[in-house]
Amino acid sequence: MNQKQKRIENIRKVVALETPDYVPIEHVVTPELAIEYAGYPMFEGLWDTSLIIDAMGKAIPAYDGDFIRSTFYRSPRYYSALEAKSFVQSKEGYVQHPEVHAMEDTEYAELIADPAAFLAGTCLPRLYQVFDKPEPYRGMALARGMMTFNRTFGPFNAAVGQILADNGLPLITSASAEAPFDFLADLLRSFTGISKDVRRHKSEVKEACEALLPLMIQKACVAPPAVDQMVFMPLHMPPYLSEKVFGELWWPTFKKMVEALVERGHYLYIFFEGDWTRYYDYLEELPVGRILGRFEYADPRIIKERLGKIMSVTGFFPVTTIAQGTKEACIDKTKELMDILAPGGGYAFGFDKITTSVRDINLENITAVNAYVREYGKY
Known part of the structure; x- marks a missing residue:
């Protein structure tokens, strides 16, 4: 086995809740x-593919790590070509979701x-204005968007x-997916809209999540069923919901989605954004040994006790x-996190938030921390 294959096998052991060879470290570079x-x-930098390739070539070797979650970025060139309203570049340069x-x-x-x-037919033209035009302009816009996508991400990915x-x-990770409720909130109704709908259109929200479920599963299934081809799922609406709304509207289709993907052999990297303390009873119902859960705000002792036999974990470090x-x-x-989370396996060292x-x-701090994990993270 070469170094990459050894790292993949070690990650497989972590996710499967087997005893790994060592605590793996998630790479920080985005x-x-x-x-x-x-x-x-x-x-x-985000516009010029050659610049971002050069930057990745300099940054990736500068940091220690055993795996990298994603190299995906939102290209302003691509979204500009589609006249996107859902993703726009700020004055600082970052592409944001208004x-x-x-x-x-x-x-x-x-x-x-349907x-x-x-x-x-309805939502796409509202979010990407080039599609809200008569033919042949719509077809030409689609071709331009595809050409821009290929010219941007083809060279970058290679x-x-x-x-x-x-x-x-x-x-x-090789695919990303959203919980049906989160998709409904993010791109269709907005945070403000869904906050009203859970009170005014409760039954319709529930039906909509059920209707969207097959599409969300299909989107995730572009990933092969392998531990080095996980489906990344960032979850963010639950901390803003009441427990009643979570249990009735959010959780049912998410659970079905996770179970369907696991039945198909997929592994999941789930980012539990915010504070999920209220929902540990629900998370205990998830399939065992197929999830790497990243936690942002959580007591690691409670996570280890409640979820340590359900999923592997990462995150926590501020x-x-x-x-x-x-x-x-x-x-x-x-040392605190290692003492709590490393015993018995099921732990990968990582930060509570994605570093952008x-x-x-702080390179000096990261170097010191990684050295500690390397020395004391062996089994």
Whole structure:
């Protein structure tokens, strides 16, 4: 086995809740962080494929890690070509998701009746304005968008794939998916809209989640069923919901989705954003040994006790500590988490938030922390 294969096998043991050879470390580099690390302006860096490739080539070898979650980034060139309203580049250069909606609360029946047709025929033109034009302009816009996508991500994925191979670093996710409720909130009704709908259109929200479920499963299934091809699922609406709304509207279709993917052999990297303390009873119902759960705000002792036999875990370590704390404080926090989470396996070292800026990290602190994990994380 080469280094990459050894790392993949070790990750498999972690996720399967077997005793691994060592505690693996999640790599911190994202394309946005790499651009800043290489000294390029964020605005130009995200537009220019050659710059972002060069930045990844410099940043990835500079940091230690056993796996990288994703190298995906939102290209302003691509979204600009589609005249997107859902993803726009800020003055600072980052591509952000503003508060927009593509569906009115009077249109639930249309969504429920035929989700694919409604999304393609009604929502897509509202979010991407090039599609809200007569032919032949719509077809030309689609061709331009596809050409822009291929010219941007084709060279990027090939180059970064080689960089990862040269560093023996596995990319462990190959698809992303959303819980049906989150998809409904994010791209169709918006945070404000769904907050009203759970009170005014409760039964329709429930039916809509059921109707969207097959599409969300289909989207996730582009990933092969392998531990180094996980489905990434960022979850963020539950901390903003009441327990009643969570139990009645959010949880049922999410659970069905997870179970369906696991039955098909998939592994899941789930980011439990925010505070999920209220929902541990639900999480105990999830399939065993197929999930790497990343936690942001949580008591690691309770997580280990309640969920340690259900899923492997990562996260917990505050980015603010690694960025602003002393080396001693960082080592103390690392020791605390290792003492709680490492025994018996099922733990990968990682941060509580995704690092998208060099302001999120301190190279000296990361080097010290990684050295500690390497020394004391062996089984």
